[in-house]
Amino acid sequence: MLTNLQESLGVILPIVIAHIVVLGAILFTIKRMLVGDTVRAVGRIGDAESEIRKKEETMRQEMEQMKKEFASKRAAAEEDLQERREELEREMTQTKESTVDKAKREAADLLEKARNEERRRRDRLAQEMESKAIDFAGRMFRLVFSERVNDALNRAFIDELIDALEDTDAAGITVDSDGTSFVARHPIDAGQKKRLQGVLKQKFSIDVKIDEKISEELLAGLVIKLGSLEIDGSLLSRYQEAATELKKDA
Numbered sequence: 509m510l511t512n513l514q515e516s517l518g519v520i521l522p523i524v525i526a527h528i529v530v531l532g533a534i535l536f537t538i539k540r541m542l543v544g545d546t547v548r549a550v551g552r553i554g555d556a557e558s559e560i561r562k563k564e565e566t567m568r569q570e571m572e573q574m575k576k577e578f579a580s581k582r583a584a585a586e587e588d589l590q591e592r593r594e595e596l597e598r599e600m601t602q603t604k605e606s607t608v609d610k611a612k613r614e615a616a617d618l619l620e621k622a623r624n625e626e627r628r629r630r631d632r633l634a635q636e637m638e639s640k641a642i643d644f645a646g647r648m649f650r651l652v653f654s655e656r657v658n659d660a661l662n663r664a665f666i667d668e669l670i671d672a673l674e675d676t677d678a679a680g681i682t683v684d685s686d687g688t689s690f691v692a693r694h695p696i697d698a699g700q701k702k703r704l705q706g707v708l709k710q711k712f713s714i715d716v717k718i719d720e721k722i723s724e725e726l727l728a729g730l731v732i733k734l735g736s737l738e739i740d741g742s743l744l745s746r747y748q749e750a751a752t753e754l755k756k757d758a
Contacts, residue, residue, distance in 0.1 A: 662694040662729060669739070670703055673704075676711060684736070691721045696730070726742040727747075
């Protein structure tokens with residue numbers, strides 16, 4: 509049995525030794541590869557650092573050059589500015605009187621523009637106040653007068669408008685019936701419609717169907733548009749006319 513063990517060791521031992529030798533060779537090869545890669549990597553890092561230092565030096569030199577150029581340009585600009593300042597002072601001394609006269613004229617122009625702007629501002633303010641006054645009057649009208657009174661006043665306004673149309677001399681007035689519209693505060697009753705149709709046919713030779721549109725803004729009355737001709741018989745129009753007259757008196 510001992511003999512068999514010796515024989516087995518005699519067979520296995522060379523194989524183990526061979527494996528050890530192969531493993532050692534592999535480890536040696538890997539070590540050389542790793543060392544070689546490390547050396548090359550260190551070399552590349554060194555090259556990169558050297559390149560960076562070169563670029564830093566180049567940039568430093570460029571910045572120094574730029575500083576010198578900037579200082580030179582600044583000195584030239586200051587010198588040019590000083591020359592211009594001196595030249596301007598000479599010109600101002602030579603043209604002092606004309607400059608003063610020009611300044612006076614410009615001041616007068618500015619003053620006139622300011623006055624014109626003030627007038628325009630006052631006009632705008634007056635227009636705004638007029639518009640607000642008309643709006644306020646309309647609101648007061650709606651608050652003070654009941655719907656029944658408003659309806660009666662509306663009928664009176666429409667009758668007054670029809671009366672005025674009957675008294676109008678329409679000779680020479682040509683009306684295109686296209687684009688005809690009627691805007692009223694309250695619906696026009698049948699009798700007033702019939703009368704209004706008769707007056708329009710008599711005065712302007714047109715047959716129209718009166719389909720009124722209702723607008724509370726009119727407060728009372730009626731607005732008729734016959735083509736380019738507008739006939740405004742509304743209370744709002746009366747308010748606007750009154751505001752214009754009061755503004756004239758003011």
